[in-house]
Amino acid sequence: MDSIFWLTYYYELFSTYISYYWLYFIQLFADYPFVVQVSAFFTTAMFMAIFVVSMALLLKAHFRKKKEQIWHHLNERFAEGISYCLSAESSPKMTRQEVIKKLGIEEDLAQHKVLLKSTKEKRLFAKLLRDLRFTYTNVKGRHENLAHILEIFSIPSFLENEVSTAGMHYKVHAMNAIRVFKLPISLWVINKLINSKWITVRRLAMYSSVSNSSDSDMDYFESEFFDKTCCVYDEIELAYALQRRRSRGLRLPNLARWAYMQKNPATQCVFVRLMRRFNQDENCDQLRNLFQESKHKKLIEEISRTWGYLHYVDGEQLLVDTFLMQPDDTKVAILHAVTRMATGKQLDLMSDGFHNTVNPHVRFEALRCMYNYGEEGRALFHKTEAEATESEKKYFAFFHNPITLEKIRLDKEQAYHPSIETVYNLSY
């Protein structure tokens, strides 16, 4: 009750002061022309704004200086020890006691001293640890040592607390740190963040959820969740998250179904590509409807590539039937897909691709696919080469020159299908 009284009192006092000076200001310039009144008001406002911004700048500088002092102190005290624990210099795996000894904190722990006193110190320590983790990101087998350090300094509980209670800026930092340290995160925290108004927070929560949650929790994404904001980065992170999920032995979601549930074709493309990357060949038939119903050329192209990559032979005839109606990039994708399926029944398609299309890129790809389409394909290639007109000979010249091929961007097949083993089995 008292607090309300005092609040009202101070509010009224403040209002009175403001009104007084406002009226004083108005009467001071009352006899002057309108131009002067406006200019005077604006000038006063500018003086005040300059004062406020300058103060903000000075305050920021002051706080940054304090922060730098803490950072410097942490760096001096722990950086060398942590580097040793994370780098290749140390033994592959250290015990908790060894880590404590290396960090020089035996006495502090024996005397039950708090190692990191303030929230600011904890934040900066987490940042230091994260930065050093980045430095030694390629060194394998140090995760146990990192886990000891995190446990000794109670960083996991601190980060989870930050994620659920801190301001948005710190929340994002904490979530990033959780991902870098590969820490588990409570599902209730993820669920709380997954509907945040900040897209970055939503994204980070989504990646954590896809990495860790149970199969039933994944149903959440069988909606238009991704549609509004899906981007290349989502694809990158979803790929990593699914990889982590697979390495933990958890079942992968039905990505064909996820693709079907989205309305935005670009988002659908993302899931079709992910399907390809994670070899979900059992769900290929679920893409048939999407292939037949969609008018989006990129989506049709991605489905064609996926079918080819996953050897979905049942879809071959559908691809061949629509070949001549498709735009050039999709034609190339169909040629690649049919070549990968290697059923040996579609030599006519290769021939059509070379003789009955106009785009040089499609024609060249048809030749390349013809060459790679078994013995019969190669025979047809040589026959076509022998019968080639002057203008057609340049396609064969390109074919025999790999440097040129690389530079004119015709190795799309390679670009679209990097080896999953080499790419996603990195120690991330």
Next chain:
Amino acid sequence: MWLTIYYIFSYIVFGYTMLILLSYLFLVVQSYRAQRHLKIDMPDDSSIKYALQGSPLTPGVSIIAPAFNEEVTIIDNVHSLMQIDYPNYEIVIVNDASTDRTMELLIENFNLVEIPYDVAMKVPSKPIKRVLKSTDERYSKLVVVDKEHGGRKSDGSNAGINVCSHKYFVCTDVDCIVEPMALYRMMWLVVTSPVPMIGVSATMLMSNGCTVEDGRVAEAAVSLRPIPLFQQLEYMRSFLIGKLGWSTINALPNISGGFGLFDTDVVVKSGGYDQTSMAEDVDMLLRMVTYMKNSGQDFRVAQVPKVCCWTEGPSDLKPLYRQRTRWARGLFEIVSHHRKLFFNPHYGPIGAYTLPYIFMFEFIAPVIEANGFLFMVWLFFAGGISWDTAWIIFLMIYTFAIFMAVCVLYFDYSAQAVNWHGTKRNYLRLALGALVEPFVYHPIITYCSVIGYSQFLFNTGSVWKPIARRGVKKKQQTEKPAENGKTTN
């Protein structure tokens, strides 16, 4: 009668002044909002690198750098470009038939050999004579294009676009010093955008006054010479307030030719750089916007608030005069060539807001200012100045200029746009520069603009001359290496 006209004229000019100030204020507010958002949405460099470096989905970037008679600096500059940290990029150096030893030096130093090559001329440029690649594995990212002389940077850039093989390209000058993390910073905005990002503008500052070591800015500092100092303030205002502010409403009108990232496909479909244009960078972005809007596609153009590139600007009046009159001619050309976009909401926020702003407050302003100055001189001799009014209006404009400068310093410090070597000293220089800039530098720029307009109208002075470079300071002594495991905040 004359008195009435005089009063009406005065009020119109006053209203115009207030509109300019309010529009700047709007940009300051928008820029502040952008900074707040980016603080959350754009992580620090190491996090960006960690997220993007290992993925095959990280889009590739081609760096296109046209060169003409650059024998003195070309080798250092190519080495500098090779220090860029990004997993998937190529460097395309376009030799515009240099008459000095530029090409020979490149061949000798990088073990270049001619490769068989068939270039599809997707955008117009002078014929390409040969394409060279290195036999040395260390320089596998380097592609050198030797072409016939086009005489313009735009021609060289177009040749580079024809040769480049990645989805995005960055156009730069060989003498620019690129920050190692620049591509990561720019591509972060590309990969996190839910709608296609057709261009990203990078913050670019003056390297005059900086110390350079091994092709990198080792010590960022503000020049003590007045002309570069004023330009540094101007650049900071332009990138950290103007462009960042406009980018929040997807209305960025210009991606600097010094260092900007573009979507290759969209550029090709828009026709590439115009080889006759005086302002080819603005012209191309406007054509890209026109193409995207006319084909009904959604898009974004964004601004990176952190400095990505350093360029040496004119340090004397004469080259400054030449540069600014050329920019003024370019602006006039843009206004006349792209007039259908102005005040046209069909072209989105750029047509509805930015281009009208440019027309009213950047194109017309120098003319009004010059007239105002002459009018004041006449009134002074005629004894018609109301000093009560004059001083308060003057004070209003002056305090506003100071306010803008303080805001720039705040934004720079807040976003840590530049890692200044001795922040206090540099900020003090900038602050002192801001106090005198309205009296010294601004009138010069206004004069150059008016002259540039007259040159455009009477078709004179259109010969392009490169700016004479003084060169940046090079660090003599290398610093002691950091202690093991120590990181910097």
